[in-house]
Amino acid sequence: DTAVSQTPKYLVTQMGNDKSIKCEQNLGHDTMYWYKQDSKKFLKIMFSYNNKELIINETVPNRFSPKSPDKAHLNLHINSLELGDSAVYFCASSLNYGYTFGSGTRLTVV
C-alpha cells in the first residue's frame, strides 16, 4: 500500500497543452503539498492545503491550479504548458511534522 501515490509517473506533452497530476495519500494526514524540483534539483514549495483549505500559494503562475476535493487528495492542473514547466513535481503530506513524499512526476514539455 503506497502511502503517497502520484499519477502519472512520467508525462510528456507539447507546449500549450493542459495536463493534470493526481496525488492521493492514505496516511490520514491533514496537510498536503506540491513541490517542484528543477533541473538543478532544487526543491521549492508551490502549494499547501490543510483539510482542503489553501494555506500556501507561493509565487506560482496562474496557469497552475491545485484542487483538493478532500483531505486525502491534492491534484495539480496546469494550463498552457510552457517549456520552463519541465521539472519533477512531488506531492507530499504531513501530520505533526512527519512528512511523506510521493515518488514524483517527471513532466517534460516539448
Add this chain to the structure above:
Amino acid sequence: AQSVTQPDIHITVSEGASLELRCNYSYGATPYLFWYVQSPGQGLQLLLKYFSGDTLVQGIKGFEAEFKRSQSSFNLRKPSVHWSDAAEYFCAVGESYNQGGKLIFGQGTELSVKP
C-alpha cells in the same frame, strides 16, 4: 526569512571513508530539522530528523546528525561510506504550522563514492 544552506554542491569520498555533509539554517524559533536522501530517479527518503532533546540524532543506513544551536548547523555524518550511498542529500527545516508547515530545503549536496 527562513533558509537552509548546504555549502557543498558536490562531494566525492572513497568507499570506506568517513563523510560529513554540512547544513546551516536560519530560523527564528526552535527548528524542526530533517535530512533526506534522493537516489537518481527516485523520490525523497527521510534519513533522520531533529525536533528536540538529544542533539545527536541517529537515523537509518548508519547516518547520524548533530544539532548545534550556537552554530545554526545540523551536519550529517557517516563513519564509513558505502558505494550505495551515492545520491543527492537534502537538509530541510520545517516551518511552524501557523506559517504553513512547509519544508524549506537546502540546495542539495551530490555525493559521489570512489571505489
